[in-house]
Amino acid sequence: MLETELRKVHFIGIGGIGMSALAHYFISKNINVSGYDKIKSEITQSLEIKGAKIFYEDNLNAIESINNIDLVIYTPAIGEDNNQLKYFSKHSIPLLKRSDVLGDISRLFKTIAVAGTHGKTTTSSIVAHILRTSNQDGVCFIGGISSNYNSNFLLGKGVLSVMEADEYDRSFLKLSPHSIVLTSMDADHLDIYNDKETLQSSFYNFTELLENKKKLIVEEGLKNLFKNNLTYGFNSESNLQILNIKILDNCYQFDIKYRNKIYNNFSFKMPGKYNLLNAAGAVLSCLENEINMDDIRSALHSYKGVKRRFDIHVENSEIVYIDDYAHHPSEISALLNAVKEFYPNKITIGLFQPHLYSRTRDFLQDFSSSLSSLDELFLLPIYPAREKPIEGINSSLLLSKVPLLKKQIISSENDLFSQLDSKNSFVLLTIGAGNIDEWVPSIIDYINKR
Structure with missing residues (x-):
């Protein structure tokens, strides 16, 4: 893919978080962008403001100057029955997956690739944020909307890049990483990998893409699975250690030990030990790419998080409302541990929308265990995303497995509000990777009017 030869790029599924970041990239190169998505959203509207021509019906007639398109980019989430995908598959216009294009861009920079089944986006x-505040960013593709920049894409004049290395569909094998941060390798996407061993094998293959194997940075719990890697975490044996952790004014205060030297006075606003681990991995990758520790300290202090990752919308003496993307049992457990660490005196009420029939089936007992840490559970129907229903797999089955006395399935916002009317002093969580975030504005409005 030669960017200098591109005049117009068309996206099929432009509203996805990864696809939209790519669209922003091509717009920044003064290349005409058009695209299709099923749903108009804040993401697509932000692209339209920048000049992208976007339509919301799978109609070839909606594509302006279809014969002038130089490249078509699509996401695996698009079904084979899509009219545009069928049309471009039969014509001579280059048709590439998002991962192919991201791989080409990764070769233009010293790319820090962040991989793992959890923690990639944060x-x-x-x-x-560290690269931007230290003026070292070349291009940054983020799998969520950064609260600091209200964007999933940053473009600077530096030579360093950061990209999420997505294991789904083995997409990360298309990248050319200069360094890798590996956060986790829990079983997931078993509809693709069948078992945890196959998933781990794919991660091993990904790490083999490194030219310099000493640029592999892994969470300390994974250190025995690799050779010649750097580690980060809470243990003194790790190459980067977070220590002396305290919580002051709902903020972590801690020190960092790196290369046998202790650096003091770090602060970080994101709750949860898992978020401290995410920060540690980010810090180590930046240090190994010669970013100054003082710049890193300043960046951690000013970091505001990512939308839908422990996203606090209401916080007062009575009620805290948090929206989170957690959709895997391990993520839910980590989220609930963080809530209880920061809000130990409040009951925890969770509204969970399971994501995918296959994931619900494959991790049914694990979901039951993680959700049991709630004081009260409300379940929504399973969000299918790309899947068709699986017989016998539904929210009723999951609800029956969760060992809680206070639990029920609901179908509307009013169902939730009628249950909350009599409650005081609680943390409310909306949890899931589907469209549960569409409830957020109504929930905020309900709480503010109580």
Whole structure:
């Protein structure tokens, strides 16, 4: 892919978080962008403001100057019955997956690739913020909307890049990483990998893409699975250690030990030990790419998080409302541990929307265990995303497995509000990777009017 030869790029599925960041990239290169998505959203509207021509029906007639398109980019989430995908598959216009294009761009920079079944978005957004505030950013592709920049894409004049290395569909094998941060390798995407061993094998193959194997940075719990890697975490044996942790004014205060020297007075606003681990991985990757520790300290202090990652919308003496993207049992457990660490005196009420029939089936007992840490559970129907229903797999089955006395399935916002009317002093969580975030404005309005 030669950017200098491109005049017009068309996206099929432009509203996705990864696809939209790519669209912003091509717009920044003064290349005409058009695209299709099923749903108009804040993401697509932000692209339209920048000049992208976007339509919301799968109609070829909606594409302006279709014969002038030089490249078509699509996401695996698009079904084979898509009219545009079928049309471009039969014509001579280059048709590439998002991962192919991201791989080409990764070769233009010293790319820090953030991989793992959990923590990619937060870690990559911290790296992006450090690079931006230290004026070292070349291009940053973030798998969520950074609260610091209200964007999933940053473009600077530096030579360093950060990208999320997505294991789904083995997309990360298309990248050319200069260094890798590996946050986790829990079982997930078993619809693709079948078992945890196959998933881990794919991660091993990804790490083999490094020319310099000493640029592999892994969370300390993974250190025995690799050779010649750097580690980060809370243990003194790690190459970067977070220590002397305190919580003051709802903020972590801690020190960092790196290369046998202790650096003091770091602060970080994101709750949860898992977020401290994400920060540690980001810090180590930036240090190994010669970013100054003082710049890193300043960036951590000013980091505001990512939308839908422990996203606090209401916080007062009676009620705290947090929206979170957690959709895997391990993520839910980490989220609930963080809530109880920061709000130990409040009951925790969770509204969970399971994501994918296959994930619900594959991790049914694990979901039951993680959700049991709630004081009260409300379940929504399973969000199918790309999947068709699986017989016998539904929210009723999951609800029956969760060992809580206070639990029920609901279908509307009013169902939730009627249950909350009589409650005081609680943390409310909306949890899931589907469209549960569409409830957020109504919930905020309900709480503010109580």
